[in-house]
Amino acid sequence: MGFKYNRVNSDTEEQSLTLDSDNSSDSSAEYTQQHHLPSRKGFKISLSVAKDLILISFALLGFISLVQPKSSNHASMQPDGDAIGKHHQAAPAFTSCDCGNSTAEAVQLGCKYDSLAAAWLPEHCRDDELTAEFERSGPGPGGKWTYWADGNHTQEISIEEIAKMADDTDGRFHMTGHWHVIHCIFYWRKEQRARFNGKIVEPRSYSEAHSKHCGKIFLDPGRDTIAGVALNTDAE
Template identity: 30%
Template structure:
């Protein structure tokens, strides 16, 4: 027995309800999928930006310097593995550059460079490495100029390699002093006005350390 028209319409609506729910569920799933993809994209972009900022920071970060010392006495220096560097008249860590030392020592071989405790040369120094920090020592102009030449070479080598060099090699005032002392000695040469040198023009470059 068939029902009334109203009952048939109601039954029809009941039959369509799962379809409506299914459609709504599909829309919800699609919205959920879109939200997940959006969140993933946002996270990926954020991570990439963070990575880029970190790389730029590392590239622009000033060079970090580590200072190595040798204590305040010969005993402490030896205990820390330091060795005496006659070019700088200092105990230095083993990792510190010794560029120029051999050439400096060979420049006055076989007698070696001489030092005195007085400027009259009456009190010779037997072993310069045994004298305490701050001891006033005297030497010759030849030694001074040779020291300056190889100290500047060490400074240039340290700048080129960005390696471990002593504080004298990094000290502008000392390097300026050495350069002026060498220039002063050179200006006393009798060949200053002779045509002995040729030079080249060139397009140079500038290296910026970061």
């Protein structure tokens, strides 16, 4: 008697299915052996192969990550401004900001007077764009700062005249307490920008002592600030 899988709708049909001949049972067993078992075995083999492929893929990815050079993007980490640039620049080989013993020697060494530092600095110690911004951050027309030759703020003096004071160890000039506060803010920016623009901050200002000094200025800027002009900023 032939055997077919049919939907069981009643007890009678279920009973008739049970009373089928031994040939039907043999046929069912043979069907199961020939069709179901190979299918399960094939499924197990396919699953095993898939697992192996996944493991191999992860192993390859891990190997590639080890041998491939890692790139660093510091675009998320950089302050706004074109001066910093799109790429991290290596720190310069120079570590000294010394400009000699006179303004004439400073010029020969390629140094310039930096109004933010109140000192002569070589190119690798200057952030010229930041200094230019500082010179536009004062209270005067166009952001100009006013400098004086006296503590009473009656004799104005130009930046060019201030620059020449480096030849006179006793030379001094005066500015407001507000100038001093903004100077400190810009120096903190200079330190941050130096991480990316390849410049260095002169040792005189890149110190805990200068940070403490600026902290005191924030608490009490005062009316007047007095300063000299340095040629060698390697020492505090």
